[in-house]
Amino acid sequence: MQPRNMSMSGVVDLAALKAAGEAKAKAEEARAQRQGAGDAAPASPLVIEVTEATFESDVLERSAEVPVVISFWADQAEQSKQLNATLERLAGEYRGRFVLATAEVYANQMLFQQFGVQGVPAVFAVLAGQAMPLFQGSAPEDQITEVLDQLVLVAEQRFGIVGPDVDPGAAEPAEPAPPRPATPQELALSAAHEALDAGDLGGAVQAYTNVLADEPANLEAKLGLAQAQLLSRVQGADPQAVRAAAAGAPGDVDAQLAAADLDLVGGHVEDAFxxxxxxxxxxxxxxxxxxxxxxxxxxxxxGPDDPRVVAARTALARVLF
Structure with missing residues (x-):
């Protein structure tokens, strides 16, 4: 899965209007409490494993003092575990300018859905209680550090939030998540991903369909099924012939459907919609x-949150109603 939304555009619009003043006040209060505690205050860990039960204290409250980066991962997704290892190392190199919170998606389905995660790995940030997407999928380390640098800068300039300088050697090490056996649904989803990656589109469609029969709300399976079905429809198609047929017969629904599929696969999303x-x-x-x-x-x-989808849904509603 390719990186998505690697820029920090939109961060100010998401959080600054309501949270800037509150965040600065909370940050000052938190600093005063730390100074009053003196050397007795324990060093904060740079990497934590967050759960639905600890989300408020570990993420929301902490985000008033330091940017919190949330990495959604799954035990069956090797790519997400590799990304976590990179982010954990960077958390040490940034010496407390941000805290990394990792969340295993199958153990935290409510968080997974509330954040609108489309698949793993997916990385978000929380600043002053405001959530924002950073990127989805794997990415080169230089792109990751660019996003983190922008996050730290926005936190300081807009909210007055500057994480404490933490010696990574003194920070408490994160406890690794205990291994657990994969459920049948997780194994089925992994098999579906492997079939899609291998180009076995028919097998992928059937595998994703099997997952959704047991878990109708599984977002990964929905996305995977839609991708597999789309690739199946355009496989072997002659783009020139498909587009000529659509241009010559505007009233031919099948011709328009085929052309829309090719538009989307070719990256012409607005044209397809x-x-x-x-x-x-x-x-x-x-x-x-x-x-x-x-x-x-x-x-x-x-994906439902993409602005092009939102605009097309509005246009469709006008046509239907």
Whole structure:
């Protein structure tokens, strides 16, 4: 999975309006308490394993004093464990300018859903109680450090939050999550990912369908199924012929569906959505349902929080109602 949203754009809009004053006040109060405690205050760990039960104290309250980076991971996703190792090392190198909180998704489904995580690994930040996405998927270390540098800068300039200078050697080591056997659903999801990576699209579709039969709300399986179905539909297609057919027959729903699939695979997301919204507008009955359902499937591929999906949903609502 490729990195997504590696910039810090939008951070100020997300948090500054309401939280800046409160965050600065909380930060000053926290510093005063630490100074009053003197040398008796224990060193804060740089890496913590967060759970739904400890989220408020470990993340929300702590984010008034130091940026908290949350890494969502899964035991079956080797990529996410490798990313955690990189982030843990960087937490030491940054000497307390941020705290890393790792959250295993299967043990923390509520957090997974509340943050709108589309898959693992996924990395978020919390500043002054305000959550914001950093990136999803693996990324080169120089890109990760660029995002962390921007996060630290925004925390200091906008909220007055500066993490304490912590000697990583003196910080309490994070307790590794105890290993647990994979559930049948987790094994099935891992098999589905492997089939998709290997190009076995039919096997991937069936595997993801099996997962969703037991866990209808599984976000990873929904995304994987939508991707596998899309790739199955465009496999072997002649792009020039598909686009010529769509241009020559605007009323041919099948031709428009095929062209929209190619648009999306080619990265022309707005074109794919616009084509299908127009098709819904021009059609009725079964043809309209077919175009509407295909549009909803493509929304799953991109993700519900993507602004292009939000805009297309609004356009679709205007056409339907």
């Amino acid at each position: 616009g084509r299908l919204v127009d098709t819904v507008r021009r059609t009725a009955g079964d043809d309209r349902d077919a175009a509407r359902l295909r549009l909803l499937e493509l929304f799953e591929v991109i």
